[in-house]
Amino acid sequence: MNVDIGNALDGDLGLARADLDALDDRVGDAHERIERGRAEAEHGYAALNLPETCDPEPIRRAASGFDPDHLLTVGIGGSALGAATLTDALGSGVDCRYLDNVDPAWVRATLDDVALSNTVVNVVSRSGTTAETLSNFLVVRRAMESAGVDWTERTVVTTGGEGNLRAMADEHDLPALDVPEGVPGRFSALSTVGLFAAAVAGVDLDELLAGAAAEADRLAGSLFESPAYAYGATAYALAERGAATNAVMPYAESLERFAEWFAQLWAESLGKDGGGQTPARALGATDQHSQLQLYRAGPADKLVTLVRPRGSADTPIPETDLEGLSYLGGSSLGELLDAEFRATEASLAAAGRENVRIEIDRVDERGIGELLYGMEAACVLYGELAGVSTFTQPAVEWGKKAARGLLGGGDFAEADAVSEKRRLEVE
Structure with missing residues (x-):
C-alpha cells in the first residue's frame, strides 16, 4: 500500500x-x-495481530464441504461488511448475498431470488444474541424448511464460546467457527468472521x-x-x-x-x-x-x-x-x-x-x-x-437496549426514553 x-x-x-x-x-x-497492546493481545489491539494469529485451515475445512451457487451471510455491521468487502472485490463463481438489514420486503425478495437448495448459510454473531441477525436467521430457516431443504445440512455458524448460536450449533452438530477473542467486529474482516465467505467464494486466504x-x-x-x-x-x-x-x-x-x-x-x-x-x-x-x-x-x-x-x-x-x-x-x-x-x-x-x-x-x-x-x-x-476509546461503541449499545426493550426483551431505561420523543408533526 x-x-x-x-x-x-x-x-x-x-x-x-x-x-x-x-x-x-x-x-x-x-x-x-x-x-x-499487540504484545499483550489486549482487547482491540489484538486485531492487529490477526495476520499472525488467524489460522485459515479450520475456515477452509468448514467451506470445503460445499459447492454452492449462493452464499447467504446473515449478520450485521462488522459481522457482514468485512466479508462483503472481500467477496465483492475478490470472489468469483458464487453469488454472495448479505442479510444485514431487517427490511421485510427486501429480506423476502432476497430469499425468493436464490435457490435455497443450493445455498450455504453463514450466520454470524459474536454474542449469539444480536436481535437483527437472529431474527433474519429464523426467517431464513423457516424459508428453507418450507422449501423442503434441511437447513442443518447447509448452515455454518460463526460465534463466540457461549450464547444462543453456540447452543444451537451444539444441538444440531453444525460446523462452528470461533470468533477471535479481543477483536471488535469492525476489525474482524481478517478473521473467521470475514474469511469463511471469502473461502467459499474462492479467495486465496494465505495470500490475503x-x-x-x-x-x-x-x-x-x-x-x-x-x-x-x-x-x-x-x-x-x-x-x-x-x-x-x-x-x-x-x-x-x-x-x-x-x-x-x-x-x-x-x-x-x-x-x-x-x-x-x-x-x-x-x-x-x-x-x-x-x-x-x-x-x-x-x-x-x-x-x-x-x-x-x-x-x-x-x-x-x-x-x-x-x-x-x-x-x-x-x-x-x-x-x-x-x-x-x-x-x-x-x-x-x-x-x-x-x-x-x-x-x-x-x-x-x-x-x-x-x-x-x-x-x-x-x-x-x-x-x-x-485520546479516545477506539474499541468501544457505547452509543450503539444504547440503541440496542432501547430496541430490545421495545420488543419485550427486558426492562431498559433506554426503551422508556423512546416514549419521551418530542413531536412537531405536519400532516
Missing part, C-alpha cells in the same frame, strides 16, 4: 509539513502503545493474510516510515483543523463495498467525546458527477480520500467518427479512468481542498490484505492521537 499525503498540505485548512514533523513525536509514542502481514511489518515509529500511520496521522491532524468529514472515493467498482466497510470502521471507532470524522461514501468516476461539486466548492471542512489500484484489466475504446469524440478512439477505459482520477485529484488541490491518495498494486488478495490492515492500523493510530 502506498499513501501520498502531498495534497493534504498547504490547503484551506492550513496543515503544513512542519505540523506533521511536530506531530511525529506523538506518533512514535502512540506506536509504542500500540505495540504494547500475507498481504496484511506485509503491511503490519511496515508499522514504524514515524508517520514518514509507515503508510498506515501517514494516513491516520494526516486524517487526525486535518480533523483537528476542521475536516469534520472524510469522503472516501475508490476508483474501482470492486471497491465500492470497501467504502462501506471503512465507514463503519471510522465512525464507530472514532466518533467519541464530540470528535471524530463523519465518513462519506463516494465512487469514482460516478460521483464526480454527483458529489465533487460540494467537495471542491462547498465548505472547507472535508478530507477526500482517493483510493485506487495501480493496475487492472482494461477495455479498449473503439474508434468513432462522432464529432468531438474522436480523441477517445484508440485509448481505453482504463486510461479514461486514470485521467478522471488525476483530474479530480488536481481539481481538489487547485481549489485548496485537502485530499490523500491511497494506492494498491492491484485488486487482488495481497492488495486487499494490505488495504484492510492499513486502514485498521490508521484508525487505531488516529484513536491514540485523539
Whole structure:
C-alpha cells in the first residue's frame, strides 16, 4: 500500500509539513502503545495481530464441504461488511448475498431470488444474541424448511464460546467457527468472521493474510516510515483543523463495498467525546458527477480520500467518427479512468481542498490484505492521537437496549426514553 499525503498540505485548512514533523513525536509514542497492546493481545489491539494469529485451515475445512451457487451471510455491521468487502472485490463463481438489514420486503425478495437448495448459510454473531441477525436467521430457516431443504445440512455458524448460536450449533452438530477473542467486529474482516465467505467464494486466504502481514511489518515509529500511520496521522491532524468529514472515493467498482466497510470502521471507532470524522461514501468516476461539486466548492471542512489500484484489466475504446469524440478512439477505459482520477485529484488541490491518495498494486488478495490492515492500523493510530476509546461503541449499545426493550426483551431505561420523543408533526 502506498499513501501520498502531498495534497493534504498547504490547503484551506492550513496543515503544513512542519505540523506533521511536530506531530511525529506523538506518533512514535502512540506506536509504542500500540505495540504494547499487540504484545499483550489486549482487547482491540489484538486485531492487529490477526495476520499472525488467524489460522485459515479450520475456515477452509468448514467451506470445503460445499459447492454452492449462493452464499447467504446473515449478520450485521462488522459481522457482514468485512466479508462483503472481500467477496465483492475478490470472489468469483458464487453469488454472495448479505442479510444485514431487517427490511421485510427486501429480506423476502432476497430469499425468493436464490435457490435455497443450493445455498450455504453463514450466520454470524459474536454474542449469539444480536436481535437483527437472529431474527433474519429464523426467517431464513423457516424459508428453507418450507422449501423442503434441511437447513442443518447447509448452515455454518460463526460465534463466540457461549450464547444462543453456540447452543444451537451444539444441538444440531453444525460446523462452528470461533470468533477471535479481543477483536471488535469492525476489525474482524481478517478473521473467521470475514474469511469463511471469502473461502467459499474462492479467495486465496494465505495470500490475503500475507498481504496484511506485509503491511503490519511496515508499522514504524514515524508517520514518514509507515503508510498506515501517514494516513491516520494526516486524517487526525486535518480533523483537528476542521475536516469534520472524510469522503472516501475508490476508483474501482470492486471497491465500492470497501467504502462501506471503512465507514463503519471510522465512525464507530472514532466518533467519541464530540470528535471524530463523519465518513462519506463516494465512487469514482460516478460521483464526480454527483458529489465533487460540494467537495471542491462547498465548505472547507472535508478530507477526500482517493483510493485506487495501480493496475487492472482494461477495455479498449473503439474508434468513432462522432464529432468531438474522436480523441477517445484508440485509448481505453482504463486510461479514461486514470485521467478522471488525476483530474479530480488536481481539481481538489487547485481549489485548496485537502485530499490523500491511497494506492494498491492491484485488486487482488495481497492488495486487499494490505488495504484492510492499513486502514485498521490508521484508525487505531488516529484513536491514540485523539485520546479516545477506539474499541468501544457505547452509543450503539444504547440503541440496542432501547430496541430490545421495545420488543419485550427486558426492562431498559433506554426503551422508556423512546416514549419521551418530542413531536412537531405536519400532516
